Amino acid sequence: MTTKKLDVQELKIGMYVRELDRPWRETPFLFQGFEISSQDEVLELRRYCQHVYIDTPETYQKPAPRTPAELAVAAEQLRHKKAEHNLLIEVASHPLLKPVYHDQNRLEQEIETAGELYHETRELVNALMEDVRLGKNINSLGAKRVVSELVESVIRNPDALSVFAQLKKKDEYTAQHSMRVCILALSFGRHLGLDRDELNLLGIGALLHDIGKMKVPNEILNKPGALSDYEYALMKSHVPRGVEILDNSSGIPRPAIEVARCHHERYSGSGYISGLKGDHIGLFGMIGGIVDCYDAISSDRAYHTGMSAHAALKKMYEWRHRDFHPGLVEQFIQCMGIYPIGSVVELNTGEIGVVVTMNRVRRLKPRVALVLQPDFYPVPGAMTVDLADYKTRDGRPCEIDRVLEPGVYGINPVNHLPVNVAA
Numbered sequence: 277m278t279t280k281k282l283d284v285q286e287l288k289i290g291m292y293v294r295e296l297d298r299p300w301r302e303t304p305f306l307f308q309g310f311e312i313s314s315q316d317e318v319l320e321l322r323r324y325c326q327h328v329y330i331d332t333p334e335t336y337q338k339p340a341p342r343t344p345a346e347l348a349v350a351a352e353q354l355r356h357k358k359a360e361h362n363l364l365i366e367v368a369s370h371p372l373l374k375p376v377y378h379d380q381n382r383l384e385q386e387i388e389t390a391g392e393l394y395h396e397t398r399e400l401v402n403a404l405m406e407d408v409r410l411g412k413n414i415n416s417l418g419a420k421r422v423v424s425e426l427v428e429s430v431i432r433n434p435d436a437l438s439v440f441a442q443l444k445k446k447d448e449y450t451a452q453h454s455m456r457v458c459i460l461a462l463s464f465g466r467h468l469g470l471d472r473d474e475l476n477l478l479g480i481g482a483l484l485h486d487i488g489k490m491k492v493p494n495e496i497l498n499k500p501g502a503l504s505d506y507e508y509a510l511m512k513s514h515v516p517r518g519v520e521i522l523d524n525s526s527g528i529p530r531p532a533i534e535v536a537r538c539h540h541e542r543y544s545g546s547g548y549i550s551g552l553k554g555d556h557i558g559l560f561g562m563i564g565g566i567v568d569c570y571d572a573i574s575s576d577r578a579y580h581t582g583m584s585a586h587a588a589l590k591k592m593y594e595w596r597h598r599d600f601h602p603g604l605v606e607q608f609i610q611c612m613g614i615y616p617i618g619s620v621v622e623l624n625t626g627e628i629g630v631v632v633t634m635n636r637v638r639r640l641k642p643r644v645a646l647v648l649q650p651d652f653y654p655v656p657g658a659m660t661v662d663l664a665d666y667k668t669r670d671g672r673p674c675e676i677d678r679v680l681e682p683g684v685y686g687i688n689p690v691n692h693l694p695v696n697v698a699a
């Protein structure tokens with residue numbers, strides 16, 4: 277491999293940066309060696325370095341995509357690099373950010389309450405959607421009451437409601453999507469350290485972010501093929517129609533409406549409905565955009581099969597800078613834990629299992645329900661192991677080797693979660 281010293285002023289997108297003129301750990305860059313993919317990365321390199329070493333064109337080979345393990349290690353490193361990390365400093369110094377929460381309940385203690393709440397929320401969302409279809413106003417008092425209970429559950433332990441967010445039925449997409457976006461937004465807001473009042477505002481906005489879809493024909497929302505220009509314009513109209521409905525309903529706070537208004541705006545300015553760019557989108561709009569996109573690409577729809585949670589996080593990492601605030605995407609990946617609840621994983625023991633609880637301190641060591649033995653025979657009985665202290669047969673620490681697609685080997689993750697409810 278031949279490298280060439282280059283002044284940072286001469287850097288261009290597409291070059292592969294092999295070395296810096298200072299230690300990597302003193303910079304915000306996630307990977308020790310990376311291909312420059314955006315002008316923002318060029319500017320960041322100029323900010324931190326005088327010169328760098330790039331692969332020469334003769335020796336340069338396009339790098340393989342980052343593996344889940346590399347992403348996991350990078351995200352783990354980020355936690356320790358907060359003080360030095362420019363993007364995270366930017367996020368951490370946002371005036372809404374507060375110190376993080378600690379779990380008050382274990383998952384087993386919170387799961388029953390979370391289950392009742394989930395069903396209560398589903399009934400409320402279905403009623404709200406029906407009201408809007410009939411041209412009635414939003415029951416804002418009901419929405420606020422349910423969201424405040426969701427906030428308390430997420431503060432006590434966000435994993436419990438996240439388990440229920442795995443329950444997916446195609447025919448109830450908009451209602452379930454709204455609930456999942458609400459639960460994801462609250463978990464993410466908790467991770468970012470938003471206080472109770474802010475979480476309540478964010479939660480109401482997230483729950484109602486797509487309410488304008490009740491005014492868009494189902495044939496367009498669920499159309500399997502490509503939309504015509506006219507149909508796409510109609511689909512996009514769910515944003516202004518939603519904002520109008522929320523504006524006209526008494527008692528919906530303005531910051532909550534920002535989630536509906538801005539959840540399709542994109543960081544580069546390429547989103548709709550206003551084409552807002554960068555920080556003009558606002559924190560609630562950015563959070564709404566991230567969790568809405570994450571749920572949309574990881575769910576089955578009439579026009580696409582949802583990707584695994586893990587693959588969705590990787591995709592969103594690729595889209596940082598272009599679509600989302602890069603620091604917030606990194607925080608979201610940390611919040612989801614690289615191996616989100618419901619991920620189907622292969623261990624270095626050869627066993628295959630489902631992630632049932634995240635470890636918010638050691639993010640690479642979740643609890644896993646074992647499903648298949650190395651010989652692919654089912655694991656007898658229900659057996660859950662904590663990867664923090666589970667070992668291979670020869671005594672090595674147990675690790676996740678790779679993440680598998682949902683449905684592989686006929687595994688339905690929901691059947692292995694610590695809850696027995698009908699979707």
Ligand SMILES: [Fe+2]
Nearest residue numbers: 485486539540
């Ligand atoms: Fe939307």
